[in-house]
Amino acid sequence: MLKIVALVTMLIDHIWAFIPGTPYYFHWIGRISAPIFMFCCIIGYTNTKNKIKYISRLYVLSLVMGGINAFLDIQYNFIRTLLIIIAIIFIIEKFEERNRNAKRALITFVLWQIVSSLIIMQLQYLGVSDKILIIMLPVLSNILMLDGGMFFVLMGVLMYIFRNSKKNLLITYILLTVLNMLIYNTKILKVVFHILEKNIKIPFTLLSILFESVFFGVLPAFMKTDLLYGDPQWMMIFALPFILMYNGEKGRELKYLFYVFYPVHIIILYYLGIAFIK
Numbered sequence: 001m002l003k004i005v006a007l008v009t010m011l012i013d014h015i016w017a018f019i020p021g022t023p024y025y026f027h028w029i030g031r032i033s034a035p036i037f038m039f040c041c042i043i044g045y046t047n048t049k050n051k052i053k054y055i056s057r058l059y060v061l062s063l064v065m066g067g068i069n070a071f072l073d074i075q076y077n078f079i080r081t082l083l084i085i086i087a088i089i090f091i092i093e094k095f096e097e098r099n100r101n102a103k104r105a106l107i108t109f110v111l112w113q114i115v116s117s118l119i120i121m122q123l124q125y126l127g128v129s130d131k132i133l134i135i136m137l138p139v140l141s142n143i144l145m146l147d148g149g150m151f152f153v154l155m156g157v158l159m160y161i162f163r164n165s166k167k168n169l170l171i172t173y174i175l176l177t178v179l180n181m182l183i184y185n186t187k188i189l190k191v192v193f194h195i196l197e198k199n200i201k202i203p204f205t206l207l208s209i210l211f212e213s214v215f216f217g218v219l220p221a222f223m224k225t226d227l228l229y230g231d232p233q234w235m236m237i238f239a240l241p242f243i244l245m246y247n248g249e250k251g252r253e254l255k256y257l258f259y260v261f262y263p264v265h266i267i268i269l270y271y272l273g274i275a276f277i278k
Contacts, residue, residue: 019273041156066139080141154176
């Protein structure tokens with residue numbers, strides 16, 4: 001049922017994104033989708049018998065979405081965000097199990113993110129097309145320009161840590177929502193960046209791009225303080241009741257529904273949007 005709620009609210013959100021003239025409140029409804037998907041993905045991963053296969057499916061779908069995004073010239077690949085979340089959880093599990101390869105896995109992941117980030121930045125410096133970058137990001141499983149940014153990765157990891165404690169999950173989720181709203185919908189971040197620029201001589205624009213593109217997955221120009229019509233991501237708070245209602249029981253077998261629905265509905269809505277414009 002959680003997956004169905006997430007799918008329906010995601011569809012509503014993407015109707016707003018692709019179909020001209022769709023009321024903005026469709027976007028508000030869509031804010032509850034991503035957290036529910038993250039929670040479902042984490043529960044699915046913790047209960048799967050073959051975790052490597054689970055990660056591999058996410059990686060393959062991420063590649064598929066990279067190809068679709070490049071072809072359609074759009075950027076919708078939340079799968080890459082889910083993949084990074086699960087990869088970090090995989091490493092955390094290694095430490096929890098006191099696996100002797102845990103440190104090696106962590107170091108490998110960190111080094112790979114550094115190297116792949118340098119590759120992406122070098123490609124940007126060389127002026128390669130956006131289509132190539134859109135494809136290379138999922139190929140390299142890189143953390144730059146994630147849908148939702150590292151903020152969602154942090155949320156997903158904390159969901160995993162507190163998955164067995166509804167009280168801790170409740171408190172953490174509310175605090176993260178407030179943090180998101182303070183950073184995204186107020187001028188606090190700009191004030192901090194101006195102070196840093198003045199004291200440590202790092203250009204404001206550079207600080208904004210580095211922090212916001214990694215932490216939120218957007219460029220500064222897209223960050224607006226308007227709570228309702230700027231960025232209403234704080235409305236993800238309304239996903240919390242659905243997440244807390246999870247009873248730990250397995251529902252109907254919908255294993256591959258999301259894997260098929262996600263790319264197909266985006267392709268259909270993209271061409272419907274073009275038809276409406278014409």
